[in-house]
Amino acid sequence: MTPVDLSAYLAQLKATVDATLDRHLPSENRPPRRLHAAMRYSVMAGGKRLRPVLALAAAEAVGGETARVLPFACAMECIHTYSLIHDDLPAMDDDDMRRGWPTCHKKFDEATAILAGDALLTFAFELLATQPAPGVAPDCLLEVIAQLARAAGVAGMVGGQMFDLEAENRQVDTVELQNIHIHKTGALIRMACVGGARLAGGTPEQLKRLKRYGEAIGLAFQITDDILDEVGDSQIMGKNTGSDRNKSKATYPFLVGLGQARTEAELLVEEALKSLETFPAAADPLRELARFTVSRTH
Numbered sequence: 001m002t003p004v005d006l007s008a009y010l011a012q013l014k015a016t017v018d019a020t021l022d023r024h025l026p027s028e029n030r031p032p033r034r035l036h037a038a039m040r041y042s043v044m045a046g047g048k049r050l051r052p053v054l055a056l057a058a059a060e061a062v063g064g065e066t067a068r069v070l071p072f073a074c075a076m077e078c079i080h081t082y083s084l085i086h087d088d089l090p091a092m093d094d095d096d097m098r099r100g101w102p103t104c105h106k107k108f109d110e111a112t113a114i115l116a117g118d119a120l121l122t123f124a125f126e127l128l129a130t131q132p133a134p135g136v137a138p139d140c141l142l143e144v145i146a147q148l149a150r151a152a153g154v155a156g157m158v159g160g161q162m163f164d165l166e167a168e169n170r171q172v173d174t175v176e177l178q179n180i181h182i183h184k185t186g187a188l189i190r191m192a193c194v195g196g197a198r199l200a201g202g203t204p205e206q207l208k209r210l211k212r213y214g215e216a217i218g219l220a221f222q223i224t225d226d227i228l229d230e231v232g233d234s235q236i237m238g239k240n241t242g243s244d245r246n247k248s249k250a251t252y253p254f255l256v257g258l259g260q261a262r263t264e265a266e267l268l269v270e271e272a273l274k275s276l277e278t279f280p281a282a283a284d285p286l287r288e289l290a291r292f293t294v295s296r297t298h
Contacts, residue, residue, distance in 0.1 A: 006288040013056050014049045016066075020074050024127055038108045038116035039123075043081045046099045048296075050221075051076040051188055054289065055196030058210055061276075061283035064200020071131035072144065072199055076192055078124035079152050085117040087161070125149070136199050144195045151191035160184025167250040177250050178219065185225070186218030193286075209275045213286065216272035221293045223265040226251035227258060228298065265294045 021043055028037045052073030059069040088095040088103040089110060096106050105113035128145055150156060160183025167180060193214035197207055230253045252261035272290040276283050 004284045004288045006285070006292060009285050009288070010048070010053060013053045016056075016070070017049050017052045017073055017077060018044070020070055021077065024074065024131070025123075034108065034112055035115055035119060038104055038112050039119055041107060042085050042104045042116060043078065043120065045101050047077075047081075049077060050289075051080050051192040054189065054192040054214070054286075057283075057285040057289060058193045058196035058202075059200035061210070061279055061286055062197045062200050062202035062206050063282060064197070064202070065135065066200075068133050068136050068201075069196045069199050071128055071133055072148075072195055073192075075124040075128040075148070076188065076195075078120045078127065079148075079157075080188060082117040082120035082124075083152075083157060083161075085113050085120070089113060092161075092165075121152070133199060135201075140198065144198055148191055148195060151187040156183055156187030156191075157185075160187065164249065172250045172255070174255060177252065177255055180250060181219055181222040182215070185222040186215060189218035189221060190214030206279075209278065213272045213275040213290070216268045216275065217290050217293050220265045220268035220272070220290075223252045223261055223268070224294050224296065226253055227261055227265070228296075230258065262294070269294055 025040050025043060026036045028040055030036055055069050055073040055076060056066045059066050084098060085104045087093050088098055089105055095103055097103060101107070103113075104116055108116070125145065125148075128141075128148070133141060152158065154162075160180055163176075163180045164184055167176065172180075190211060191214070193210045194207055197210050202210065229251065252264065256264070269290050273287055276287055276290075279286075
């Protein structure tokens with residue numbers, strides 16, 4: 001069995017996603033030019049493309065064709081980018097740097113950043129609803145669109161952001177903190193895995209296992225984010241560190257300490273790997289991605 005070269009795998013899928021996004025995003029020369037420039041600036045400013053890569057890897061794991069999943073993968077990245085634009089605003093996290101570049105509201109202005117986020121959210125669903133997904137039945141596509149809307153909305157990411165804001169400057173327990181992370185970060189990561197597999201023809205049992213995989217790595221990913229905000233290198237991360245502590249945010253290192261936080265993340269990775277036990281070698285990229293969630297430096 002040939003080991004997965006995760007760096008090469010990520011680079012290949014990232015290039016595919018980037019090319020597709022570049023093709024579909026409105027041109028900067030199309031009015032309103034400033035808005036379109038802000039959209040493209042934020043989407044094309046780099047990033048790991050973890051959510052679209054997970055969607056494509058989940059499709060491969062169930063033996064499906066990634067072409068079916070590419071519009072969904074790109075829609076996921078647009079939603080993720082919109083959330084980052086809004087998170088960085090002064091009314092939320094008030095961050096100046098993202099991925100080594102000025103945040104959208106710093107590069108343009110606050111009003112344009114708000115509109116760019118709004119536009120990317122709606123564009124994501126336009127893309128998913130209008131771009132051909134070869135071999136995907138309409139009822140299946142409609143089901144995935146509805147699930148994605150829930151994962152991105154009050155029942156998922158947006159609700160998690162509200163929980164996070166409400167937890168600032170007060171003591172929370174591990175149950176509440178886990179609930180924040182499961183919604184704010186975990187919902188979209190779980191949806192990437194389940195949606196990619198569903199569109200690619202995964203069985204109910206495969207979807208059940210990939211849902212648990214997504215839940216586990218979603219929480220592990222956010223715990224690692226919490227750790228990196230404490231001890232990460234701001235030059236490597238492309239953003240300022242220590243912001244969670246400065247804003248008195250609820251984090252795993254603050255609540256249980258760095259050592260226990262690392263242990264919790266590693267246990268979640270083990271759980272994710274266990275959920276893939278019945279999958280063939282086609283799921284090896286997912287296995288490596290699980291390990292990557294806790295070994296990454298940014």
